[in-house]
Amino acid sequence: MRARRPSSPTSLLLFPDKYREAFAALGTTLEDQGVQLARVGPAAYRCFFETPFADGRRSLDLLNEPDAMAAQLEGVEAGAGEGYSRFLKMARRHLDMGVPYFIDREFEELASARGLRDLLPFLPNLNVLDLLGQHDWRLKQFFRDQRLRAMFTFQDLYVGLSPYSAPAVFGLLAGTELTDGVWYPLGGFAAVRDGLRRAAEACGARVQAGAEVAGIATDAAGGRVTGVTLADGGSVPADYVVCNRDLPAGYALLDPSSSSSPGSSSSSGGAGGTDAAAAAAAAAAAAASPAAAAYGRQQHDRLGRLKYSAGVIAFNWSLSRRIDDLTHHSVFLSSDWERARVSRARAGPPASRTAAAAAAPHSRAAAASGACCRCRRGCWPLDAS
Numbered sequence: 604m605r606a607r608r609p610s611s612p613t614s615l616l617l618f619p620d621k622y623r624e625a626f627a628a629l630g631t632t633l634e635d636q637g638v639q640l641a642r643v644g645p646a647a648y649r650c651f652f653e654t655p656f657a658d659g660r661r662s663l664d665l666l667n668e669p670d671a672m673a674a675q676l677e678g679v680e681a682g683a684g685e686g687y688s689r690f691l692k693m694a695r696r697h698l699d700m701g702v703p704y705f706i707d708r709e710f711e712e713l714a715s716a717r718g719l720r721d722l723l724p725f726l727p728n729l730n731v732l733d734l735l736g737q738h739d740w741r742l743k744q745f746f747r748d749q750r751l752r753a754m755f756t757f758q759d760l761y762v763g764l765s766p767y768s769a770p771a772v773f774g775l776l777a778g779t780e781l782t783d784g785v786w787y788p789l790g791g792f793a794a795v796r797d798g799l800r801r802a803a804e805a806c807g808a809r810v811q812a813g814a815e816v817a818g819i820a821t822d823a824a825g826g827r828v829t830g831v832t833l834a835d836g837g838s839v840p841a842d843y844v845v846c847n848r849d850l851p852a853g854y855a856l857l858d859p860s861s862s863s864s865p866g867s868s869s870s871s872g873g874a875g876g877t878d879a880a881a882a883a884a885a886a887a888a889a890a891a892s893p894a895a896a897a898y899g900r901q902q903h904d905r906l907g908r909l910k911y912s913a914g915v916i917a918f919n920w921s922l923s924r925r926i927d928d929l930t931h932h933s934v935f936l937s938s939d940w941e942r943a944r945v946s947r948a949r950a951g952p953p954a955s956r957t958a959a960a961a962a963a964p965h966s967r968a969a970a971a972s973g974a975c976c977r978c979r980r981g982c983w984p985l986d987a988s
């Protein structure tokens with residue numbers, strides 16, 4: 604067995620406008636910061652099905668071009684082409700409403716007066732069942748075949764949900780893939796990160812990477828954050844603290860003594876383990892007020908009692924031959940799909956087969972000809988001898 608470079612351009616960029624807005628907020632553009640986005644095409648993905656269609660077809664492509672997509676679906680189910688046009692309109696409506704109302708908003712704001720006011724313009728065109736009804740069930744109005752419904756609801760998995768329990772508003776994920784498009788940043792996500800860093804630094808930001816946060820500091824009343832304390836003993840004053848740690852572990856930063864409890868174990872940094880970390884934790888504990896520390900401990904303990912599971916199991920395989928049927932991204936949908944989803948949600952008997960996704964980088968020759976994901980880094984050749 605020979606070692607191969609495992610990293611390949613597998614990450615895809617969704618919601619491109621969100622990235623454009625972030626750069627615009629810094630007074631610049633993606634292009635000015637050297638970030639080029641290429642739309643993945645002609646299909647966003649290829650979906651493989653365990654049970655073939657009547658004509659023997661085992662896979663369908665999520666094509667960017669709506670007419671081609673409708674024609675493809677009509678070929679496997681009479682009426683599905685027209686159903687697709689109606690589905691796409693609904694998915695786009697959900698997207699136009701869901702981005703400003705759900706995605707751009709802080710959780711607490713959803714039911715606030717401002718949140719509800721922002722929802723008003725969309726209400727005349729919204730069907731509550733289409734928004735809040737079970738996702739798979741709502742798609743029955745467009746597609747009779749369960750495989751087709753799975754093809755347009757598997758995106759619920761991105762946010763850890765099941766189409767058999769998620770509300771249909773999550774159709775906005777398929778909506779952005781099929782209307783805004785699925786994109787690839789040339790050079791990978793590192794190009795986006797570097798561009799964002801350059802733009803932020805040009806605005807005067809100072810980026811300090813590799814610094815472990817040991818605790819979040821608050822004022823004496825515990826009502827406002829005042830900054831963070833670092834594991835090396837330093838501190839950074841701040842008016843706002845954006846904490847991207849897993850949520851239970853994030854709350855533990857208000858009371859670092861709670862980080863030995865369930866739910867705080869995070870592979871992504873943390874304050875436990877070493878003497879230095881223990882000392883930093885003690886310092887950090889003093890940085891948050893007793894009220895804030897108690898709140899952090901309570902939230903951490905509450906979330907720690909939930910049942911945790913791995914969202915993803917990832918394999919990196921290097922093959923000695925090329926598999927031509929695979930596109931840049933392929934999704935494998937099990938015929939046990941419903942049971943797979945339901946058993947996970949209800950702790951029933953495990954499904955024998957589940958859904959999987961594969962990202963397959965193409966050859967250097969394909970990259971050069973523009974036929975692959977156009978990463979321009981020379982995708983790792985699957986067919987190398």
Ligand SMILES: Cc1cc2nc3c(=O)[nH]c(=O)nc-3n(C[C@H](O)[C@H](O)[C@H](O)COP(=O)(O)OP(=O)(O)OC[C@H]3O[C@@H](n4cnc5c(N)ncnc54)[C@H](O)[C@@H]3O)c2cc1C
Nearest residue numbers: 613614615616617814815816817847848871872873915917
């Ligand atoms: C298999 C897989 C494939 C995916 N594919 C895609 C894709 O194609 N496209 C896409 O858009 N998204 C994809 N995602 C999702 C994407 O990776 C996440 O949404 C994204 O990384 C979340 O970013 P984040 O900054 O919120 O959190 P994270 O990426 O988890 O970053 C949190 C950071 O905080 C650091 N940290 C934690 N504790 C501390 C501490 N005490 N002090 C200092 N630092 C700390 C961690 O080290 C980490 O770097 C994928 C996810 C998985 C698992």
